[in-house]
Amino acid sequence: MSTSIALVTGGSRGLGRSTVINLAKRGISSIFTYHSNDAAAQAVVAEVEALDVAGVKVKALALDTGDVSAFAAFVAEIKTQLTQWQADGLDYLVNNAGTSHHNAIVSTTEEEFDGLFNVHLKGVFFLTQALLPVLKDNGRIVNISSGLTRFCVPGSASYAAMKGAIEVFTRYLAKELGERGIRANTVAPGAIETDFSGGTVRDNPEVNRMVASMTALGRPGLPEDIGPMIAALLSEDNRWINGQRIEVSGGMVL
Template identity: 65%
Template sequence: MTQQTSGKATHSSAKIAIVTGGSRGLGRSTVLSLAKCGVDSIFTYHSNQAEAGKVVGLVRETGQKAIALQLDTGNVSSFDPFAESVREALTELGAERFDYLVNNAGTSHHNTFDQTTEEELDSLYDIHFKGVFFLTQKLLPLINDGGRIVNISTGLTRIVTPGSGAYASMKGAIEILTKYQAKELGARGIAVNTVAPGAIATDFSGGMVRDNPDLNKRVAEMTALGRVGQPDDIGPMIASLLSDENSWINAQRIEVSGGMSI
Protein backbone atom coordinates (compact mmCIF):
# COMPACT_ATOMS: atom_id res chain seq x y z
CA MET A 1 0.00 0.00 0.00
CA THR A 2 1.66 3.22 -1.16
CA GLN A 3 1.96 5.84 1.56
CA GLN A 4 3.01 9.45 1.91
CA THR A 5 3.35 11.13 5.28
CA SER A 6 3.92 14.61 6.60
CA GLY A 7 6.29 13.67 9.40
CA LYS A 8 7.48 11.29 12.10
CA ALA A 9 5.20 9.82 14.70
CA THR A 10 4.43 11.97 17.70
CA HIS A 11 1.84 11.35 20.39
CA SER A 12 -0.87 13.94 20.04
CA SER A 13 -4.35 14.60 21.38
CA ALA A 14 -5.46 15.83 17.96
CA LYS A 15 -8.57 14.29 16.46
CA ILE A 16 -7.95 12.12 13.41
CA ALA A 17 -10.08 11.85 10.26
CA ILE A 18 -10.06 9.36 7.43
CA VAL A 19 -11.13 10.96 4.15
CA THR A 20 -11.43 8.93 0.97
CA GLY A 21 -10.56 10.70 -2.26
CA GLY A 22 -8.62 13.39 -0.44
CA SER A 23 -6.12 14.35 -3.13
CA ARG A 24 -8.46 16.56 -5.15
CA GLY A 25 -11.73 18.45 -5.21
CA LEU A 26 -14.07 18.20 -2.26
CA GLY A 27 -11.91 15.66 -0.45
CA ARG A 28 -8.85 17.88 -0.69
CA SER A 29 -10.83 20.85 0.63
CA THR A 30 -12.12 18.68 3.47
CA VAL A 31 -8.64 17.51 4.51
CA LEU A 32 -7.30 21.08 4.47
CA SER A 33 -10.34 22.46 6.30
CA LEU A 34 -9.99 19.82 9.00
CA ALA A 35 -6.30 20.66 9.34
CA LYS A 36 -7.21 24.30 9.98
CA CYS A 37 -9.46 23.03 12.78
CA GLY A 38 -6.60 21.08 14.35
CA VAL A 39 -7.54 17.68 12.93
CA ASP A 40 -4.95 15.27 11.51
CA SER A 41 -5.94 13.16 8.49
CA ILE A 42 -5.34 9.85 6.83
CA PHE A 43 -6.65 10.29 3.31
CA THR A 44 -6.79 8.10 0.24
CA TYR A 45 -5.96 8.73 -3.38
CA HIS A 46 -6.66 6.48 -6.33
CA SER A 47 -3.73 7.06 -8.68
CA ASN A 48 -2.31 10.59 -8.47
CA GLN A 49 0.43 10.23 -5.88
CA ALA A 50 1.94 13.60 -6.80
CA GLU A 51 -1.26 15.48 -5.97
CA ALA A 52 -1.60 13.52 -2.75
CA GLY A 53 1.91 14.60 -1.83
CA LYS A 54 0.97 18.23 -2.38
CA VAL A 55 -1.96 17.89 0.02
CA VAL A 56 0.31 16.31 2.63
CA GLY A 57 2.62 19.32 2.28
CA LEU A 58 -0.22 21.83 2.61
CA VAL A 59 -1.43 20.09 5.77
CA ARG A 60 2.08 20.25 7.19
CA GLU A 61 2.07 24.02 6.65
CA THR A 62 -0.91 24.29 9.04
CA GLY A 63 1.02 22.48 11.77
CA GLN A 64 -1.09 19.31 11.47
CA LYS A 65 -0.18 15.90 10.09
CA ALA A 66 -1.50 13.93 7.13
CA ILE A 67 -0.78 10.51 5.71
CA ALA A 68 -1.84 9.58 2.17
CA LEU A 69 -2.66 5.96 1.34
CA GLN A 70 -3.43 4.57 -2.10
CA LEU A 71 -6.84 2.86 -2.33
CA ASP A 72 -9.31 1.79 -4.98
CA THR A 73 -12.57 2.20 -3.07
CA GLY A 74 -14.35 0.02 -5.62
CA ASN A 75 -12.15 -3.00 -4.85
CA VAL A 76 -13.48 -4.60 -1.68
CA SER A 77 -10.73 -7.24 -1.69
CA SER A 78 -8.20 -4.48 -0.95
CA PHE A 79 -9.91 -3.37 2.26
CA ASP A 80 -8.19 -5.86 4.59
CA PRO A 81 -4.67 -4.70 3.68
CA PHE A 82 -5.91 -1.11 3.70
CA ALA A 83 -7.21 -1.49 7.25
CA GLU A 84 -3.77 -2.77 8.26
CA SER A 85 -2.19 0.28 6.61
CA VAL A 86 -4.60 2.45 8.58
CA ARG A 87 -3.48 0.79 11.82
CA GLU A 88 0.13 1.54 10.92
CA ALA A 89 -0.72 5.13 10.02
CA LEU A 90 -2.57 5.59 13.31
CA THR A 91 0.50 4.35 15.17
CA GLU A 92 2.56 6.90 13.28
CA LEU A 93 0.12 9.58 14.41
CA GLY A 94 0.39 8.38 18.00
CA ALA A 95 -3.08 6.87 18.18
CA GLU A 96 -4.88 3.54 18.11
CA ARG A 97 -8.19 4.75 16.72
CA PHE A 98 -9.58 7.58 14.62
CA ASP A 99 -12.54 9.89 15.14
CA TYR A 100 -14.09 10.85 11.80
CA LEU A 101 -14.77 9.03 8.53
CA VAL A 102 -15.69 10.92 5.36
CA ASN A 103 -16.74 8.63 2.51
CA ASN A 104 -16.05 11.02 -0.34
CA ALA A 105 -14.26 9.12 -3.12
CA GLY A 106 -16.25 8.63 -6.28
CA THR A 107 -16.54 8.76 -10.03
CA SER A 108 -19.01 10.54 -12.25
CA HIS A 109 -21.34 8.99 -14.81
CA HIS A 110 -23.48 10.58 -17.51
CA ASN A 111 -25.66 8.33 -19.62
CA THR A 112 -29.37 7.98 -20.17
CA PHE A 113 -31.33 5.14 -18.59
CA ASP A 114 -31.81 3.36 -21.92
CA GLN A 115 -28.12 3.55 -22.85
CA THR A 116 -26.47 2.69 -19.50
CA THR A 117 -24.64 -0.64 -19.69
CA GLU A 118 -24.37 -3.37 -17.10
CA GLU A 119 -20.64 -2.69 -16.80
CA GLU A 120 -21.28 1.00 -16.08
CA LEU A 121 -23.89 0.20 -13.45
CA ASP A 122 -21.67 -2.42 -11.80
CA SER A 123 -18.81 0.08 -11.58
CA LEU A 124 -21.06 2.71 -10.01
CA TYR A 125 -22.37 0.14 -7.53
CA ASP A 126 -18.88 -1.04 -6.57
CA ILE A 127 -17.54 2.46 -5.95
CA HIS A 128 -20.53 4.41 -4.68
CA PHE A 129 -22.42 1.84 -2.63
CA LYS A 130 -20.71 -1.50 -2.10
CA GLY A 131 -17.34 0.14 -1.46
CA VAL A 132 -18.78 2.66 1.02
CA PHE A 133 -20.76 -0.09 2.77
CA PHE A 134 -17.88 -2.48 3.28
CA LEU A 135 -15.10 0.06 3.84
CA THR A 136 -17.12 1.61 6.67
CA GLN A 137 -17.81 -1.87 8.03
CA LYS A 138 -14.12 -2.75 7.88
CA LEU A 139 -13.08 0.42 9.69
CA LEU A 140 -15.69 0.24 12.46
CA PRO A 141 -13.33 -1.49 14.93
CA LEU A 142 -10.91 1.42 14.52
CA ILE A 143 -13.31 4.36 14.97
CA ASN A 144 -13.72 5.76 18.44
CA ASP A 145 -17.03 5.53 20.24
CA GLY A 146 -18.58 8.97 19.89
CA GLY A 147 -17.07 9.33 16.45
CA ARG A 148 -18.77 10.70 13.38
CA ILE A 149 -19.31 9.52 9.80
CA VAL A 150 -20.19 11.65 6.77
CA ASN A 151 -21.31 10.01 3.55
CA ILE A 152 -21.17 12.20 0.45
CA SER A 153 -24.24 12.14 -1.77
CA THR A 154 -25.36 14.59 -4.46
CA GLY A 155 -27.96 17.23 -5.17
CA LEU A 156 -29.02 14.96 -8.02
CA THR A 157 -31.03 12.78 -5.64
CA ARG A 158 -33.41 15.76 -5.42
CA ILE A 159 -32.80 17.65 -8.66
CA VAL A 160 -33.60 15.31 -11.56
CA THR A 161 -31.21 15.81 -14.46
CA PRO A 162 -31.56 13.40 -17.42
CA GLY A 163 -28.45 11.27 -17.85
CA SER A 164 -27.69 11.13 -14.13
CA GLY A 165 -30.15 8.42 -13.10
CA ALA A 166 -27.70 5.58 -12.47
CA TYR A 167 -25.29 7.76 -10.48
CA ALA A 168 -28.04 9.44 -8.48
CA SER A 169 -29.68 6.09 -7.70
CA MET A 170 -26.49 4.86 -6.02
CA LYS A 171 -26.32 8.05 -4.01
CA GLY A 172 -29.97 7.62 -3.08
CA ALA A 173 -29.05 4.22 -1.67
CA ILE A 174 -26.29 5.90 0.35
CA GLU A 175 -28.81 8.33 1.82
CA ILE A 176 -30.94 5.42 3.05
CA LEU A 177 -27.86 3.58 4.32
CA THR A 178 -26.90 6.68 6.31
CA LYS A 179 -30.14 6.53 8.28
CA TYR A 180 -29.68 2.86 9.08
CA GLN A 181 -26.06 3.41 10.10
CA ALA A 182 -27.15 6.24 12.39
CA LYS A 183 -29.73 3.98 14.03
CA GLU A 184 -27.49 0.93 14.38
CA LEU A 185 -24.32 2.76 15.43
CA GLY A 186 -26.12 5.04 17.87
CA ALA A 187 -25.36 2.66 20.73
CA ARG A 188 -21.69 3.56 20.26
CA GLY A 189 -22.47 7.28 20.15
CA ILE A 190 -21.51 7.46 16.47
CA ALA A 191 -23.48 10.05 14.47
CA VAL A 192 -23.88 9.53 10.72
CA ASN A 193 -25.02 12.15 8.22
CA THR A 194 -25.19 12.70 4.49
CA VAL A 195 -23.80 15.81 2.81
CA ALA A 196 -25.26 16.39 -0.66
CA PRO A 197 -23.29 18.98 -2.69
CA GLY A 198 -24.83 20.77 -5.62
CA ALA A 199 -22.91 21.45 -8.83
CA ILE A 200 -19.30 22.23 -7.88
CA ALA A 201 -16.52 23.61 -10.08
CA THR A 202 -13.95 20.83 -9.79
CA ASP A 203 -12.36 18.34 -12.21
CA PHE A 204 -15.26 15.95 -11.46
CA SER A 205 -17.09 14.88 -14.62
CA GLY A 206 -14.10 16.03 -16.64
CA GLY A 207 -14.38 19.51 -15.14
CA MET A 208 -17.56 20.28 -17.05
CA VAL A 209 -19.10 22.61 -14.45
CA ARG A 210 -15.79 24.42 -14.02
CA ASP A 211 -14.71 24.57 -17.66
CA ASN A 212 -17.92 24.75 -19.71
CA PRO A 213 -19.02 28.43 -19.70
CA ASP A 214 -22.55 27.67 -20.90
CA LEU A 215 -23.13 25.02 -18.25
CA ASN A 216 -21.54 27.21 -15.61
CA LYS A 217 -23.94 30.01 -16.53
CA ARG A 218 -26.98 27.72 -16.50
CA VAL A 219 -26.11 26.37 -13.06
CA ALA A 220 -25.54 29.88 -11.71
CA GLU A 221 -28.94 30.98 -13.05
CA MET A 222 -30.74 28.11 -11.31
CA THR A 223 -28.97 28.77 -8.00
CA ALA A 224 -30.43 31.27 -5.52
CA LEU A 225 -27.00 32.66 -4.62
CA GLY A 226 -26.22 33.24 -8.30
CA ARG A 227 -23.06 31.20 -8.88
CA VAL A 228 -21.76 27.64 -9.08
CA GLY A 229 -20.30 26.03 -6.00
CA GLN A 230 -16.58 25.88 -5.23
CA PRO A 231 -14.74 23.11 -3.36
CA ASP A 232 -14.21 25.47 -0.44
CA ASP A 233 -17.96 25.85 -0.12
CA ILE A 234 -18.05 22.18 0.90
CA GLY A 235 -14.87 21.29 2.81
CA PRO A 236 -15.33 23.82 5.61
CA MET A 237 -18.99 22.80 5.97
CA ILE A 238 -17.98 19.15 6.44
CA ALA A 239 -15.33 20.16 8.97
CA SER A 240 -17.99 22.14 10.83
CA LEU A 241 -20.42 19.23 10.76
CA LEU A 242 -17.75 16.98 12.30
CA SER A 243 -17.03 19.44 15.11
CA ASP A 244 -18.25 18.96 18.68
CA GLU A 245 -20.56 21.94 18.23
CA ASN A 246 -22.66 19.91 15.77
CA SER A 247 -22.56 16.57 17.57
CA TRP A 248 -26.36 16.44 17.97
CA ILE A 249 -26.97 16.45 14.21
CA ASN A 250 -27.64 12.85 13.20
CA ALA A 251 -29.27 10.85 10.38
CA GLN A 252 -29.72 13.97 8.24
CA ARG A 253 -29.34 14.73 4.54
CA ILE A 254 -27.80 18.20 4.35
CA GLU A 255 -27.76 19.72 0.88
CA VAL A 256 -25.02 22.26 0.29
CA SER A 257 -25.93 23.80 -3.06
CA GLY A 258 -26.40 27.52 -2.61
CA GLY A 259 -30.11 26.98 -3.17
CA MET A 260 -30.26 25.13 -6.49
CA SER A 261 -33.69 24.58 -8.01
CA ILE A 262 -35.75 25.90 -5.12
Protein backbone atom coordinates in the same frame (compact mmCIF):
# COMPACT_ATOMS: atom_id res chain seq x y z
CA MET B 1 -0.20 16.97 21.86
CA SER B 2 -2.59 14.48 20.24
CA THR B 3 -5.26 15.55 17.79
CA SER B 4 -8.41 13.95 16.51
CA ILE B 5 -7.91 11.91 13.35
CA ALA B 6 -10.11 11.69 10.25
CA LEU B 7 -10.03 9.24 7.38
CA VAL B 8 -11.09 10.96 4.16
CA THR B 9 -11.46 8.94 0.98
CA GLY B 10 -10.69 10.69 -2.28
CA GLY B 11 -8.69 13.40 -0.56
CA SER B 12 -6.27 14.36 -3.33
CA ARG B 13 -8.59 16.68 -5.22
CA GLY B 14 -11.82 18.64 -5.15
CA LEU B 15 -14.09 18.30 -2.16
CA GLY B 16 -11.89 15.74 -0.44
CA ARG B 17 -8.83 17.96 -0.68
CA SER B 18 -10.78 20.91 0.70
CA THR B 19 -12.04 18.73 3.56
CA VAL B 20 -8.54 17.56 4.52
CA ILE B 21 -7.18 21.12 4.49
CA ASN B 22 -10.08 22.56 6.48
CA LEU B 23 -9.87 19.79 9.04
CA ALA B 24 -6.19 20.64 9.45
CA LYS B 25 -7.08 24.28 10.02
CA ARG B 26 -9.30 23.10 12.88
CA GLY B 27 -6.45 21.08 14.38
CA ILE B 28 -7.55 17.68 13.06
CA SER B 29 -5.10 15.21 11.52
CA SER B 30 -6.06 13.21 8.43
CA ILE B 31 -5.28 9.99 6.67
CA PHE B 32 -6.64 10.36 3.17
CA THR B 33 -6.87 8.07 0.19
CA TYR B 34 -6.17 8.65 -3.46
CA HIS B 35 -6.71 6.38 -6.44
CA SER B 36 -3.59 6.78 -8.61
CA ASN B 37 -2.28 10.37 -8.76
CA ASP B 38 0.51 10.27 -6.19
CA ALA B 39 1.80 13.72 -7.17
CA ALA B 40 -1.59 15.31 -6.42
CA ALA B 41 -1.78 13.46 -3.11
CA GLN B 42 1.69 14.59 -2.06
CA ALA B 43 0.76 18.17 -3.00
CA VAL B 44 -2.09 18.00 -0.47
CA VAL B 45 0.29 16.58 2.14
CA ALA B 46 2.65 19.50 1.49
CA GLU B 47 -0.19 22.01 1.71
CA VAL B 48 -1.32 20.67 5.08
CA GLU B 49 2.24 20.61 6.39
CA ALA B 50 2.73 24.21 5.24
CA LEU B 51 -0.16 25.28 7.48
CA ASP B 52 2.10 24.30 10.39
CA VAL B 53 -0.78 23.71 12.80
CA ALA B 54 0.50 22.33 16.11
CA GLY B 55 0.01 18.59 16.43
CA VAL B 56 -1.61 18.13 13.03
CA LYS B 57 -0.34 15.20 10.96
CA VAL B 58 -1.28 13.98 7.50
CA LYS B 59 -0.76 10.79 5.52
CA ALA B 60 -1.79 9.79 1.98
CA LEU B 61 -2.55 6.15 1.19
CA ALA B 62 -3.42 4.67 -2.22
CA LEU B 63 -6.74 2.81 -2.38
CA ASP B 64 -9.23 1.76 -5.02
CA THR B 65 -12.45 2.24 -3.05
CA GLY B 66 -14.30 0.06 -5.53
CA ASP B 67 -12.14 -2.98 -4.77
CA VAL B 68 -13.54 -4.63 -1.65
CA SER B 69 -10.80 -7.28 -1.72
CA ALA B 70 -8.25 -4.55 -0.90
CA PHE B 71 -9.97 -3.38 2.28
CA ALA B 72 -8.46 -5.84 4.76
CA ALA B 73 -4.93 -4.83 3.81
CA PHE B 74 -5.94 -1.17 3.83
CA VAL B 75 -7.34 -1.41 7.36
CA ALA B 76 -4.07 -3.02 8.41
CA GLU B 77 -2.25 0.02 6.96
CA ILE B 78 -4.56 2.30 8.92
CA LYS B 79 -3.81 0.44 12.14
CA THR B 80 -0.08 0.70 11.48
CA GLN B 81 -0.35 4.43 10.86
CA LEU B 82 -2.40 4.94 14.01
CA THR B 83 0.23 3.04 16.01
CA GLN B 84 2.96 5.26 14.57
CA TRP B 85 0.93 8.31 15.61
CA GLN B 86 0.32 6.77 19.06
CA ALA B 87 -3.43 6.96 18.47
CA ASP B 88 -6.00 4.40 19.54
CA GLY B 89 -8.45 4.87 16.67
CA LEU B 90 -10.12 7.11 14.14
CA ASP B 91 -12.46 9.87 15.26
CA TYR B 92 -14.05 10.64 11.90
CA LEU B 93 -14.77 8.90 8.60
CA VAL B 94 -15.63 10.85 5.45
CA ASN B 95 -16.66 8.65 2.51
CA ASN B 96 -16.03 11.07 -0.33
CA ALA B 97 -14.27 9.14 -3.13
CA GLY B 98 -16.31 8.82 -6.30
CA THR B 99 -16.50 8.79 -10.06
CA SER B 100 -18.86 10.62 -12.38
CA HIS B 101 -21.20 9.14 -14.95
CA HIS B 102 -23.45 10.66 -17.58
CA ASN B 103 -25.62 8.44 -19.74
CA ALA B 104 -29.32 8.05 -20.43
CA ILE B 105 -31.18 5.15 -18.85
CA VAL B 106 -31.78 3.56 -22.25
CA SER B 107 -28.04 3.65 -23.06
CA THR B 108 -26.41 2.77 -19.73
CA THR B 109 -24.53 -0.53 -19.87
CA GLU B 110 -24.31 -3.16 -17.17
CA GLU B 111 -20.57 -2.52 -16.98
CA GLU B 112 -21.12 1.20 -16.35
CA PHE B 113 -23.76 0.44 -13.73
CA ASP B 114 -21.57 -2.10 -11.95
CA GLY B 115 -18.65 0.34 -11.91
CA LEU B 116 -20.79 2.96 -10.18
CA PHE B 117 -22.19 0.38 -7.78
CA ASN B 118 -18.73 -0.83 -6.75
CA VAL B 119 -17.42 2.65 -5.95
CA HIS B 120 -20.47 4.53 -4.72
CA LEU B 121 -22.44 1.89 -2.82
CA LYS B 122 -20.75 -1.49 -2.34
CA GLY B 123 -17.37 0.11 -1.64
CA VAL B 124 -18.79 2.64 0.83
CA PHE B 125 -20.81 -0.04 2.63
CA PHE B 126 -17.99 -2.51 3.06
CA LEU B 127 -15.21 0.01 3.72
CA THR B 128 -17.34 1.51 6.47
CA GLN B 129 -18.00 -1.98 7.82
CA ALA B 130 -14.27 -2.79 7.78
CA LEU B 131 -13.41 0.43 9.60
CA LEU B 132 -16.04 0.23 12.35
CA PRO B 133 -13.69 -1.62 14.72
CA VAL B 134 -11.16 1.20 14.24
CA LEU B 135 -13.66 4.05 14.58
CA LYS B 136 -13.90 5.26 18.16
CA ASP B 137 -17.12 5.31 20.12
CA ASN B 138 -18.70 8.79 19.85
CA GLY B 139 -17.09 9.17 16.43
CA ARG B 140 -18.71 10.63 13.36
CA ILE B 141 -19.35 9.49 9.80
CA VAL B 142 -20.11 11.73 6.82
CA ASN B 143 -21.12 10.17 3.52
CA ILE B 144 -21.13 12.33 0.40
CA SER B 145 -24.28 12.24 -1.69
CA SER B 146 -25.50 14.68 -4.35
CA GLY B 147 -28.16 17.27 -5.05
CA LEU B 148 -29.16 14.91 -7.86
CA THR B 149 -31.07 12.75 -5.37
CA ARG B 150 -33.57 15.63 -4.95
CA PHE B 151 -33.72 17.14 -8.45
CA CYS B 152 -33.32 15.33 -11.75
CA VAL B 153 -30.85 16.01 -14.56
CA PRO B 154 -31.26 13.63 -17.52
CA GLY B 155 -28.29 11.31 -17.89
CA SER B 156 -27.66 11.05 -14.15
CA ALA B 157 -30.06 8.25 -13.17
CA SER B 158 -27.49 5.57 -12.33
CA TYR B 159 -25.23 7.91 -10.38
CA ALA B 160 -28.15 9.46 -8.49
CA ALA B 161 -29.61 6.05 -7.68
CA MET B 162 -26.35 5.05 -5.97
CA LYS B 163 -26.32 8.27 -3.99
CA GLY B 164 -29.95 7.79 -3.01
CA ALA B 165 -29.00 4.38 -1.62
CA ILE B 166 -26.17 6.00 0.33
CA GLU B 167 -28.64 8.37 1.96
CA VAL B 168 -30.72 5.41 3.17
CA PHE B 169 -27.57 3.57 4.30
CA THR B 170 -26.52 6.64 6.30
CA ARG B 171 -29.79 6.69 8.24
CA TYR B 172 -29.33 3.03 9.09
CA LEU B 173 -25.77 3.71 10.23
CA ALA B 174 -27.09 6.40 12.56
CA LYS B 175 -29.68 4.00 13.96
CA GLU B 176 -27.48 0.92 14.35
CA LEU B 177 -24.41 2.77 15.66
CA GLY B 178 -26.32 5.01 18.05
CA GLU B 179 -25.55 2.69 20.96
CA ARG B 180 -21.87 3.50 20.40
CA GLY B 181 -22.59 7.22 20.27
CA ILE B 182 -21.51 7.37 16.60
CA ARG B 183 -23.31 9.96 14.49
CA ALA B 184 -23.79 9.53 10.72
CA ASN B 185 -24.96 12.17 8.28
CA THR B 186 -25.06 12.74 4.54
CA VAL B 187 -23.77 15.89 2.84
CA ALA B 188 -25.28 16.47 -0.60
CA PRO B 189 -23.39 19.08 -2.66
CA GLY B 190 -24.90 20.78 -5.66
CA ALA B 191 -22.93 21.48 -8.84
CA ILE B 192 -19.34 22.36 -7.89
CA GLU B 193 -16.47 23.80 -9.94
CA THR B 194 -13.97 20.93 -9.74
CA ASP B 195 -12.41 18.52 -12.23
CA PHE B 196 -15.26 16.09 -11.53
CA SER B 197 -17.06 15.08 -14.73
CA GLY B 198 -14.07 16.30 -16.68
CA GLY B 199 -14.35 19.77 -15.15
CA THR B 200 -17.63 20.47 -16.98
CA VAL B 201 -19.14 22.85 -14.42
CA ARG B 202 -15.86 24.72 -14.03
CA ASP B 203 -14.66 24.83 -17.65
CA ASN B 204 -17.79 24.84 -19.85
CA PRO B 205 -19.18 28.41 -19.89
CA GLU B 206 -22.63 27.28 -21.03
CA VAL B 207 -22.95 24.74 -18.23
CA ASN B 208 -21.56 27.23 -15.73
CA ARG B 209 -24.19 29.81 -16.74
CA MET B 210 -26.96 27.21 -16.63
CA VAL B 211 -26.01 26.15 -13.09
CA ALA B 212 -25.80 29.78 -11.99
CA SER B 213 -29.26 30.48 -13.43
CA MET B 214 -30.88 27.68 -11.42
CA THR B 215 -29.10 28.51 -8.13
CA ALA B 216 -30.56 31.05 -5.73
CA LEU B 217 -27.15 32.51 -4.92
CA GLY B 218 -26.40 32.96 -8.62
CA ARG B 219 -23.25 30.90 -9.10
CA PRO B 220 -21.98 27.32 -9.05
CA GLY B 221 -20.37 26.05 -5.87
CA LEU B 222 -16.66 25.92 -5.13
CA PRO B 223 -14.74 23.27 -3.19
CA GLU B 224 -14.26 25.85 -0.45
CA ASP B 225 -18.04 26.02 -0.06
CA ILE B 226 -18.06 22.33 0.92
CA GLY B 227 -14.86 21.41 2.78
CA PRO B 228 -15.36 23.92 5.63
CA MET B 229 -18.97 22.79 5.99
CA ILE B 230 -17.94 19.14 6.38
CA ALA B 231 -15.26 20.10 8.89
CA ALA B 232 -17.84 22.11 10.85
CA LEU B 233 -20.36 19.26 10.74
CA LEU B 234 -17.80 16.92 12.31
CA SER B 235 -17.20 19.31 15.18
CA GLU B 236 -18.64 19.00 18.66
CA ASP B 237 -20.82 22.05 17.93
CA ASN B 238 -22.94 19.80 15.70
CA ARG B 239 -23.05 16.77 17.98
CA TRP B 240 -26.87 16.56 17.94
CA ILE B 241 -27.19 16.36 14.14
CA ASN B 242 -27.66 12.69 13.30
CA GLY B 243 -29.19 10.67 10.47
CA GLN B 244 -29.72 13.75 8.32
CA ARG B 245 -29.29 14.68 4.66
CA ILE B 246 -27.82 18.17 4.47
CA GLU B 247 -27.81 19.76 1.02
CA VAL B 248 -25.05 22.29 0.35
CA SER B 249 -25.98 23.71 -3.02
CA GLY B 250 -26.47 27.46 -2.68
CA GLY B 251 -30.20 26.85 -3.22
CA MET B 252 -30.30 24.88 -6.50
CA VAL B 253 -33.70 24.25 -8.10
CA LEU B 254 -35.77 25.81 -5.33
